[in-house]
Amino acid sequence: MRAFTGAAAFCYDMGMVSRDIQYAVGHILEGIVKHSDPERVFLFGSAARSSERFVNDLDFLVVVPDSQSPSVVMDTLNLNIRHKPLPCDFLVATPAILRKHRGDKGSIYATALREGREVYVK
Numbered sequence: 001m002r003a004f005t006g007a008a009a010f011c012y013d014m015g016m017v018s019r020d021i022q023y024a025v026g027h028i029l030e031g032i033v034k035h036s037d038p039e040r041v042f043l044f045g046s047a048a049r050s051s052e053r054f055v056n057d058l059d060f061l062v063v064v065p066d067s068q069s070p071s072v073v074m075d076t077l078n079l080n081i082r083h084k085p086l087p088c089d090f091l092v093a094t095p096a097i098l099r100k101h102r103g104d105k106g107s108i109y110a111t112a113l114r115e116g117r118e119v120y121v122k
Helices: 015-035 070-080 096-100 109-117
Strands: 039-044 058-063 086-092 117-121
Touching: 015 039, 015 058, 015 086, 015 117, 039 086, 039 109, 058 070, 058 096, 070 086, 086 096, 086 109, 096 109
Parallel strands: 058 086
Antiparallel strands: 039 058, 039 117
16 A cells, blocks of 8 residues: 655645645545545646646545445545545546546546546555
């Protein structure tokens, strides 16, 4: 298991905002791992783009085993991860879902994989 948390997680050149993002990602990532036992987690959206000067939320793609229900895991994350430093969105998918949508350029799954940063691998 490998997780990137704390100050080494993301080193953006955004001054204090960078530390706030690093803290928020680390805090939320701990909750994701605790409550969903994911195979992989990606951070995508504005927080994953180093060129963004303003980050208003954190978007996570949480990849769980094919045996788990993405909707149940999403509900579990939303109900159990409390005290979020920033608003968070959880997109939960299985490897089978990702394979199905990987080539769909308009798919949120394809966008998250293409533009996202992997922040956790089991």
